[in-house]
Amino acid sequence: MQKGQIDVKAHDIFPLIKKFLYSDQEIFLRELISNGIDATTKLKVLASKDEFKEELGDLTIDIRLDEEAKTLTISDRGVGMTGDEVIRYLNQVAFSSAQEFMEKYKSDDIIGHFGLGFYSAFMVAEKVEVVTKSYKDGSQAVKWTCEGQPDFTLEDVEKVDRGTDVILHIGEEGKEYLKKARIQELLDKYSKFLPVLIRFGTKTEYITEGEGKDSKQVEKEVENIINNPYPAWKKAPADLTDDDYKAFYQELYPYSPEPVFWIHLNMDYPFNLTGILYFPKLNNSVEIQKNKIQLYSNQVFVTDDVKTIVPEFLTLLHGVIDSPDIPLNVSRSHLQSDSNVKKITSYITKKVGEKLADIFKENRKDFEEKWKDLSTFIKYGMISEEKFYTKAEKFALFQNVEGGFFTIDEYLEKIKDIQTNKHDRKIIIYTSNEKAQHAYVQSAKKEGYDVLVMDNILDNHFMQHLEMKVDKITFVRVDSETIDKLVEKDTERESVLSEKNQEKVKEIFRNALGDHKEKIELKAMSPEDMPVVITKPEFMRRMMEMQAMQGGQFADFPEMYQIVVNTNHPLIADKLINMRNEEKKVHFAKYLQKLALLNQNMLTGEEMSEFVHMSVDMLKQ
Numbered sequence: 001m002q003k004g005q006i007d008v009k010a011h012d013i014f015p016l017i018k019k020f021l022y023s024d025q026e027i028f029l030r031e032l033i034s035n036g037i038d039a040t041t042k043l044k045v046l047a048s049k050d051e052f053k054e055e056l057g058d059l060t061i062d063i064r065l066d067e068e069a070k071t072l073t074i075s076d077r078g079v080g081m082t083g084d085e086v087i088r089y090l091n092q093v094a095f096s097s098a099q100e101f102m103e104k105y106k107s108d109d110i111i112g113h114f115g116l117g118f119y120s121a122f123m124v125a126e127k128v129e130v131v132t133k134s135y136k137d138g139s140q141a142v143k144w145t146c147e148g149q150p151d152f153t154l155e156d157v158e159k160v161d162r163g164t165d166v167i168l169h170i171g172e173e174g175k176e177y178l179k180k181a182r183i184q185e186l187l188d189k190y191s192k193f194l195p196v197l198i199r200f201g202t203k204t205e206y207i208t209e210g211e212g213k214d215s216k217q218v219e220k221e222v223e224n225i226i227n228n229p230y231p232a233w234k235k236a237p238a239d240l241t242d243d244d245y246k247a248f249y250q251e252l253y254p255y256s257p258e259p260v261f262w263i264h265l266n267m268d269y270p271f272n273l274t275g276i277l278y279f280p281k282l283n284n285s286v287e288i289q290k291n292k293i294q295l296y297s298n299q300v301f302v303t304d305d306v307k308t309i310v311p312e313f314l315t316l317l318h319g320v321i322d323s324p325d326i327p328l329n330v331s332r333s334h335l336q337s338d339s340n341v342k343k344i345t346s347y348i349t350k351k352v353g354e355k356l357a358d359i360f361k362e363n364r365k366d367f368e369e370k371w372k373d374l375s376t377f378i379k380y381g382m383i384s385e386e387k388f389y390t391k392a393e394k395f396a397l398f399q400n401v402e403g404g405f406f407t408i409d410e411y412l413e414k415i416k417d418i419q420t421n422k423h424d425r426k427i428i429i430y431t432s433n434e435k436a437q438h439a440y441v442q443s444a445k446k447e448g449y450d451v452l453v454m455d456n457i458l459d460n461h462f463m464q465h466l467e468m469k470v471d472k473i474t475f476v477r478v479d480s481e482t483i484d485k486l487v488e489k490d491t492e493r494e495s496v497l498s499e500k501n502q503e504k505v506k507e508i509f510r511n512a513l514g515d516h517k518e519k520i521e522l523k524a525m526s527p528e529d530m531p532v533v534i535t536k537p538e539f540m541r542r543m544m545e546m547q548a549m550q551g552g553q554f555a556d557f558p559e560m561y562q563i564v565v566n567t568n569h570p571l572i573a574d575k576l577i578n579m580r581n582e583e584k585k586v587h588f589a590k591y592l593q594k595l596a597l598l599n600q601n602m603l604t605g606e607e608m609s610e611f612v613h614m615s616v617d618m619l620k621q
């Protein structure tokens with residue numbers, strides 16, 4: 001038997017491992033399993049080069065839990081180690097990499113906590129035994145034992161098969177890992193798609209035997225296989241059907257609604273990256289679905305916190321990114337400035353843009369049908385990522401109230417004749433709520449204007465962004481001005497009322513509205529229009545909406561509005577002005593104002609009942 005000391009500095013490392021990584025203890029299992037995978041992969045490579053000529057046999061990695069003996073064992077049938085290799089790899093390589101890791105860890109926050117490797121075993125075990133036999137001909141099996149101290153022993157033992165058993169004698173600190181359910185949970189989290197089969201004992205399955213009324217449920221013990229070693233993202237896109245992609249989505253996120261579509265990423269130069277990104281149904285929301293992309297390194301789950309790896313707007317997507325080239329054992333701050341990561345980020349952005357452009361080109365109909373589900377994502381991307389904007393401006397769509405779809409360019413072309421104002425600006429008229437603004441939409445249509453539906457949660461930002469990017473366009477909400485003023489033209493309509501009568505009308509309305517602070521404005525509009533119209537000036541409304549979004553302190557502030565009296569309407573120009581009784585005039589004006597409020601869905605409570613009473617009284621006359 002050989003005895004030795006790992007290194008003097010090891011006095012520092014064991015307590016550190018326990019102390020610093022306590023919160024992330026659970027990664028020990030991932031680390032030990034990935035060592036088993038590495039050893040298995042190495043053997044496969046040797047076999048493929050004919051340097052290993054025996055049967056590979058069953059390469060499944062076994063996880064065994066013995067609650068009584070308080071051990072957890074990870075067994076592989078990979079390359080194994082000779083006694084010399086154990087000394088070299090476990091005592092020197094593993095140790096120095098663990099030490100390096102700890103030094104980094106002290107100062108920084110590590111993504112995925114990769115790189116601690118073999119020594120993470122000591123986070124949960126008070127004693128670790130490694131029983132291993134090299135694949136090399138005539139190798140002597142050895143057992144390495146270490147009790148969480150720098151001292152270790154190495155002795156010759158009998159072992160039939162090649163490969164390595166890592167036996168963890170679980171200590172008090174790790175006792176949760178003696179529970180079957182906890183281990184199962186960890187395996188599900190980190191090992192779902194590892195490239196070598198992982199088996200954790202057996203499990204009970206219920207199978208129906210027989211047919212019809214003779215059928216019965218039978219319990220059956222089957223192997224408990226944790227992983228799917230050939231996940232969809234590792235396959236060639238040509239070998240996958242739509243159903244395969246959808247099935248894989250369910251594998252990642254069980255019971256989720258079907259994704260809208262997906263992008264299969266696949267490249268090996270200048271870096272290696274595979275993955276599938278899914279576009280989920282976003283349901284007009286951006287918050288709830290974030291952080292669903294899972295990051296893998298050679299099929300080992302690393303993290304689902306990918307904020308630094310993909311641009312913010314892409315975190316709305318779901319799916320998997322797998323790249324051995326992302327430096328997982330460096331800190332977040334390094335990661336952001338890492339040139340590989342930057343390349344990966346712009347590659348993914350580019351790919352997503354291209355894929356959307358393809359669908360748009362190849363099947364516009366399909367794209368339009370998916371627009372509702374895609375628009376939040378695309379708008380988010382256009383607002384936040386210049387590179388994406390440049391691609392997306394060609395396929396981002398506007399939808400009008402008739403349900404027609406237009407690209408930005410198509411739309412500007414469509415409205416240019418009728419909706420260009422006297423300053424040569426194109427005025428884009430929109431409704432944020434078709435139902436509530438129905439009357440206004442109707443008047444705009446009657447005037448020959450086109451009205452867009454802008455009811456996505458990001459639309460306020462999106463429109464503002466477009467006004468910045470696209471030359472000479474302005475968005476106005478359909479109820480922000482009277483129809484005549486929505487698009488300011490050179491010619492103004494003449495008023496049928498004399499100046500003197502106009503003053504009178506204004507006076508009547510002032511009396512009618514009393515202490516109301518709203519601005520009253522007279523306007524010569526079409527006699528076909530409403531006698532009184534409520535407008536909500538675009539600029540003021542936007543200010544309030546922005547403030548409400550930022551601090552919320554104005555959220556309860558009553559909406560600013562303006563009362564516009566149509567001096568050309570017969571009810572004003574003929575009826576009101578010619579009424580004999582002053583009191584009746586005021587009453588009538590009040591009634592018209594309430595009618596206008598009703599038209600804008602602004603009549604509630606006391607005001608509403610007052611209006612109904614006034615109507616009933618009028619009908620009696």
Ligand code: ADP
Pocket residue numbers: 031035036038039076078079080081089090093094095097115116117118119164
């Ligand atoms: P890393 O895996 O990053 O090299 P580890 O600390 O996890 O670092 O492991 C150190 C070394 O120990 C490995 O590089 C490998 O040579 C050896 N090793 C660990 N586990 C096994 C195993 N199950 N089979 C064969 N060799 C192993």
Ligand code: MG
Pocket residue numbers: 031034035117118
């Ligand atoms: Mg390792």
